[in-house]
Amino acid sequence: MFKWIKHIAVTLLALVSLYGVGRLAVVSYGSYLFVERQPYLQMQTQNSILIKWQSDVKEIGCVVYGDDKKVCEDTPTSYHHITLKDLKPSTRYNYKVLSASMNIDNANRHFETLYANSLNEQFIWVIGDSGKLCKAQDNVYQSMLHVKGDKELNLWLLLGDNAYRSGTQEQFNASLFEPYKEIVKTLIPWAINGNHDARRWAMYDIFEFPQNGESGGLASGSEEYYAIESGNVHIVMLDSEQADTSKDSKMAQWLEKDLAQVKKPWIIAAFHHPPYSDGSHKSDNARDSWGRMTRVRENIIPILEKHGVDLVLSGHSHGYERSKLMRKHYGTSDTFNPQEHLISNADHNYCKSPQKSAFDGAIYNVIGSSSKADRASYKHPALPFSSRTLGSLLLHVSPTKLHVDFIDDKDQIVDTYTIDKSCTDTIRREK
Numbered sequence: 523m524f525k526w527i528k529h530i531a532v533t534l535l536a537l538v539s540l541y542g543v544g545r546l547a548v549v550s551y552g553s554y555l556f557v558e559r560q561p562y563l564q565m566q567t568q569n570s571i572l573i574k575w576q577s578d579v580k581e582i583g584c585v586v587y588g589d590d591k592k593v594c595e596d597t598p599t600s601y602h603h604i605t606l607k608d609l610k611p612s613t614r615y616n617y618k619v620l621s622a623s624m625n626i627d628n629a630n631r632h633f634e635t636l637y638a639n640s641l642n643e644q645f646i647w648v649i650g651d652s653g654k655l656c657k658a659q660d661n662v663y664q665s666m667l668h669v670k671g672d673k674e675l676n677l678w679l680l681l682g683d684n685a686y687r688s689g690t691q692e693q694f695n696a697s698l699f700e701p702y703k704e705i706v707k708t709l710i711p712w713a714i715n716g717n718h719d720a721r722r723w724a725m726y727d728i729f730e731f732p733q734n735g736e737s738g739g740l741a742s743g744s745e746e747y748y749a750i751e752s753g754n755v756h757i758v759m760l761d762s763e764q765a766d767t768s769k770d771s772k773m774a775q776w777l778e779k780d781l782a783q784v785k786k787p788w789i790i791a792a793f794h795h796p797p798y799s800d801g802s803h804k805s806d807n808a809r810d811s812w813g814r815m816t817r818v819r820e821n822i823i824p825i826l827e828k829h830g831v832d833l834v835l836s837g838h839s840h841g842y843e844r845s846k847l848m849r850k851h852y853g854t855s856d857t858f859n860p861q862e863h864l865i866s867n868a869d870h871n872y873c874k875s876p877q878k879s880a881f882d883g884a885i886y887n888v889i890g891s892s893s894k895a896d897r898a899s900y901k902h903p904a905l906p907f908s909s910r911t912l913g914s915l916l917l918h919v920s921p922t923k924l925h926v927d928f929i930d931d932k933d934q935i936v937d938t939y940t941i942d943k944s945c946t947d948t949i950r951r952e953k
């Protein structure tokens with residue numbers, strides 16, 4: 523009898539070990555598999571930009587930019603990595619990438635350096651859970667292009683789950699670099715980590731993020747969370763998937779210090795897991811997504827609100843959900859009290875003081891439907907503008923107004939709101 527039990531235990535252990543080794547092999551393969559990749563832009567600062575690409579053969583690559591300046595690599599490589607330095611802030615540069623082995627698409631390649639000073643207006647495209655290669659993904663993209671018209675995009679934010687199903691090197695090519703190949707030539711994909719991206723280790727190899735404060739704000743010391751500052755806006759990109767989101771975590775401490783020194787009129791925060799959602803994920807369920815939604819709501823939102831955040835963007839739930847101007851709601855939806863938590867009961871136009879002030883109200887917007895939209899109840903009381911609608915956000919930032927359009931997949935603007943820091947009819951209560 524004992525012998526049989528021992529046999530079963532040894533067999534089970536062998537199977538578990540085999541599964542573990544197999545799994546590690548699959549994860550490593552997807553993470554490190556070499557793929558050819560057309561050039562893309564990274565590490566945008568006021569004075570520099572990084573251009574990366576990957577070629578099948580080892581060779582010396584070059585970039586020609588501006589008035590025919592040329593930078594070449596020193597040694598042959600397949601992983602190309604050229605930083606253009608000593609650039610002027612707030613300036614547009616054309617560039618071309620030279621490769622002996624690859625057929626590089628150099629049509630319409632240009633970039634801008636970050637804006638040192640206030641910018642009259644800026645357009646920011648925001649997509650969430652965009653990484654499913656499908657017709658819906660393309661419809662959302664094309665719809666934004668149609669509605670945007672000839673306005674130039676300045677920044678592009680990706681709210682995580684950038685490459686389904688597991689964030690492999692191949693999936694990043696198929697779901698991001700190929701479908702968005704035109705926009706990748708001119709804009710930096712400022713991305714954050716989603717739970718699907720985190721299934722492999724490719725994301726932080728593919729992307730390089732400013733951990734030393736290169737793109738503005740305080741050095742975070744981690745690529746997982748960082749700031750971007752350009753024109754009128756300070757953006758904090760946070761990792762709610764792999765980073766510690768507890769109250770005294772390194773990310774929370776950095777966030778506190780970074781936001782304390784912001785002088786820009788607008789603060790936007792982005793992370794994958796929504797603090798409030800009744801979509802395909804439920805923020806009321808402390809076990810949903812291993813409690814990440816609860817932790818960001820309880821630990822991260824108070825820091826953002828204390829420092830006057832204006833707009834909080836998340837994905838993860840595959841739908842559209844949006845609050846009114848609100849604050850200090852850190853519990854489950856049954857504790858939401860409009861009298862206590864709403865700064866304004868208006869539907870589309872919100873007034874805020876031009877002075878940065880604590881707990882002044884923010885809009886919470888879930889946009890996790892840039893490639894798929896899931897059936898759900900969409901009844902969170904703090905999110906009255908919610909539906910199963912595919913789409914993306916187009917932000918128009920000016921010195922005193924932050925205007926947001928939710929554009930669906932059929933060239934329609936289906937939700938719109940403005941935060942105004944110049945209006946006088948502010949509805950305020952004692953804080």
Ligand SMILES: [Fe+2]
Binds near residue numbers: 682683716718837839
């Ligand atoms: Fe997700």
